[in-house]
Amino acid sequence: MASVVWRAAPIVTQTVRQFSGGRTLRLVWALSLLPAIFAAIYLLRPGDVSPTEFLTTTYQELIVPTLLPIAVLLLATAAFGNELDDRTLLYLTLKPVSRLRIVLGKFVGTLLVGLPAVLVGLVATALVTSIGSGLTGAGGDWGAMQPVLLAMLGSAAAGTALIAAVFLAVSLIVPRALLVGIIYIFIWESLLGRFLPGIRNLSIRHYMLSIFSGLTDSPLAAFSGATPLREALITVAAVCVVAIAVATLRLRSMQLS
Amino acid sequence: MPDAVAPPTATSALPGLAAGAAPSIALDHVSKWFGDVVAVSDLSFGVAAGVTGLLGPNGAGKSTVLKMIAGLVAPSNGRVTLLGHSARGNPSVYRRVGLAPEQEQLFPYLSGREFLRFNAILQKLPRPDDATARALALVDMADVADRKLGGYSKGMRQRIKVAAALVHDPEIVLMDEPLNGTDPVQRAGLIGLIRRLGDEGKTVVVSSHVLSEVERFAGNILVIVNGKLAAAGDYHAIRDRMDEHPHTVRIRTDDPRRLAAALIAEPATRSVRLAGDGAVEAETADVRAFARAVPALARWSGIRVREVTPLDESLGAVFAYLTEDHRG
Numbered sequence: 001m002a003s004v005v006w007r008a009a010p011i012v013t014q015t016v017r018q019f020s021g022g023r024t025l026r027l028v029w030a031l032s033l034l035p036a037i038f039a040a041i042y043l044l045r046p047g048d049v050s051p052t053e054f055l056t057t058t059y060q061e062l063i064v065p066t067l068l069p070i071a072v073l074l075l076a077t078a079a080f081g082n083e084l085d086d087r088t089l090l091y092l093t094l095k096p097v098s099r100l101r102i103v104l105g106k107f108v109g110t111l112l113v114g115l116p117a118v119l120v121g122l123v124a125t126a127l128v129t130s131i132g133s134g135l136t137g138a139g140g141d142w143g144a145m146q147p148v149l150l151a152m153l154g155s156a157a158a159g160t161a162l163i164a165a166v167f168l169a170v171s172l173i174v175p176r177a178l179l180v181g182i183i184y185i186f187i188w189e190s191l192l193g194r195f196l197p198g199i200r201n202l203s204i205r206h207y208m209l210s211i212f213s214g215l216t217d218s219p220l221a222a223f224s225g226a227t228p229l230r231e232a233l234i235t236v237a238a239v240c241v242v243a244i245a246v247a248t249l250r251l252r253s254m255q256l257s
Numbered sequence: 258m259p260d261a262v263a264p265p266t267a268t269s270a271l272p273g274l275a276a277g278a279a280p281s282i283a284l285d286h287v288s289k290w291f292g293d294v295v296a297v298s299d300l301s302f303g304v305a306a307g308v309t310g311l312l313g314p315n316g317a318g319k320s321t322v323l324k325m326i327a328g329l330v331a332p333s334n335g336r337v338t339l340l341g342h343s344a345r346g347n348p349s350v351y352r353r354v355g356l357a358p359e360q361e362q363l364f365p366y367l368s369g370r371e372f373l374r375f376n377a378i379l380q381k382l383p384r385p386d387d388a389t390a391r392a393l394a395l396v397d398m399a400d401v402a403d404r405k406l407g408g409y410s411k412g413m414r415q416r417i418k419v420a421a422a423l424v425h426d427p428e429i430v431l432m433d434e435p436l437n438g439t440d441p442v443q444r445a446g447l448i449g450l451i452r453r454l455g456d457e458g459k460t461v462v463v464s465s466h467v468l469s470e471v472e473r474f475a476g477n478i479l480v481i482v483n484g485k486l487a488a489a490g491d492y493h494a495i496r497d498r499m500d501e502h503p504h505t506v507r508i509r510t511d512d513p514r515r516l517a518a519a520l521i522a523e524p525a526t527r528s529v530r531l532a533g534d535g536a537v538e539a540e541t542a543d544v545r546a547f548a549r550a551v552p553a554l555a556r557w558s559g560i561r562v563r564e565v566t567p568l569d570e571s572l573g574a575v576f577a578y579l580t581e582d583h584r585g
Contacts, residue, residue, distance in 0.1 A: 003374075003386075006371075006374065006375065006378060007378055007385070010375055010378045010379055011379075014364070014367075014375060017364075017366050017367065018364070018366060020366065021366075022366075086360075086362035087358075087360045087362060088362050088363060088364060090327075090329055090356070090358060091363075091364070091375075091376065091421070092379070093329070093348075094327060094328075094329070094351050094354070094356055095348065095351050095376075095379040095380060096348050096349050096350075096351045096352040096379075096380065096381060097348060097379055098348060099348070252346060255329065255330045255331060256324070256329040256330065257291065257321070257324060257329070257330045
């Protein structure tokens with residue numbers, strides 16, 4: 001079975017193996033599961049906040065602007081970054097394989113590693129919030145939470161793809177992509193994107209929240225200035241395509257000295 | 258191949274190439290600089306089938322030359338062609354080329370077998386398992402193939418890199434210091450393999466900074482010093498030129514004055530001086546004759562020779578000589 005997978009998608013498989021059991025992946029899982037711990041703390045003193053409200057706020061204010069971008073950033077910048085650092089990238093580039101195929105392999109590999117952590121983290125947070133609040137009598141309603149959770153999963157998947165594509169390209173262009181990415185997340189996404197309307201529309205956060213809002217009827221997800229779902233999805237897809245094209249061109253022209 | 262270019266027509270004009278030989282690799286007035294540092298300066302040579310040693314001291318520009326041939330680095334000036342094509346922007350040429358790079362790092366999370374298989378799959382070989390087994394046998398590593406690369410010794414990493422470069426049976430093989438870190442048995446095995454590849458008609462370029470090493474596998478050598486071609490051609494012809502250069506030998510003895518007097522009478526000796534500490538330093542233009550003469554003289558004179566040390570046999574001295582000769 002393993003040999004069939006290798007033959008079908010060698011670079012995807014190599015990327016998955018690159019992260020399997022490593023420190024980066026453990027950190028990604030820890031970041032993804034952190035909201036579930038906050039959910040357990042919430043259960044101790046729920047106050048007037050309903051479980052769905054807690055889950056939505058956690059997603060909008062903690063997961064989307066900070067935890068998810070950092071988790072995906074760790075993987076996206078390491079996918080090529082590790083091989084640039086230890087100069088093993090030539091084992092991919094000195095092959096009769098198109099540069100686009102190499103970039104796509106890294107992109108899909110990053111998604112295969114990152115998406116399970118991100119999505120499981122969200123489901124775990126929702127489960128802890130719902131089941132826990134049911135046990136403590138805080139009014140947890142799994143049925144009411146499900147549509148919101150599904151919208152979150154869709155939005156998180158789109159955001160993961162967007163961040164992965166953008167930072168795969170960035171890692172081929174700038175030497176310290178992880179540092180650049182963290183600065184970007186804290187300054188642009190978490191700080192400026194929250195307060196400045198012009199920047200808001202140019203932030204990954206905006207499109208993730210717009211997709212979240214567009215995928216559910218919950219008023220908790222709605223916000224003023226949201227981009228319609230269709231436009232948001234097209235924008236995310238277009239940015240992914242452009243980022244992959246930039247990464248491909250960069251890989252074609254870069255010198256592995 | 259989109260950017261195919263005609264191979265140089267005046268092949269015999271390229272240094273390192275026998276008259277009429279078709280070059281598999283050609284460098285035409287190639288220079289490479291990194292910022293203010295000139296790594297390679299106006300280098301022109303051709304390489305045909307067989308084993309060619311790329312010889313030069315550390316930092317001479319050998320690795321940069323190999324990387325430019327492989328298309329990993331673009332020349333700042335001039336043109337590099339591989340089987341008549343530029344490797345840069347032309348991945349299909351890698352079906353016919355294998356590179357064993359100098360750096361030791363591999364994918365530590367893969368086993369040796371997985372690594373070779375990965376290379377075979379990326380080379381689009383129809384039977385990657387067979388190619389993997391064949392490559393493992395070439396470097397005699399079948400018994401350790403299932404161990405993780407992260408646990409390999411330096412010598413094992415060198416051999417698995419060579420196996421990866423050969424897994425697709427390429428026409429051109431580039432090896433950057435493949436013998437570094439190998440033990441004598443591994444070294445002998447790799448040297449035998451390099452010679453066999455040359456005998457099979459492949460174009461093999463092997464870089465090394467060890468002259469005596471290159472002698473064991475390469476009939477043809479290119480000597481690079483300070484990014485410039487210092488010498489090119491048959492190994493023995495170049496070696497003879499090196500031997501014409503005066504060598505200094507230090508001999509420690511229990512009677513330096515008598516030994517000095519005896520050495521002066523020896524035709525192979527150019528000059529002799531007492532170096533103190535019971536030593537004599539002699540200059541000779543014929544190292545082999547001198548090496549034969551010293552024990553005979555010592556026996557005949559009843560002098561005990563404690564130590565004989567060549568003072569300028571280091572590559573640095575030899576290369577300096579070649580460079581001076583080249584500039585002259």
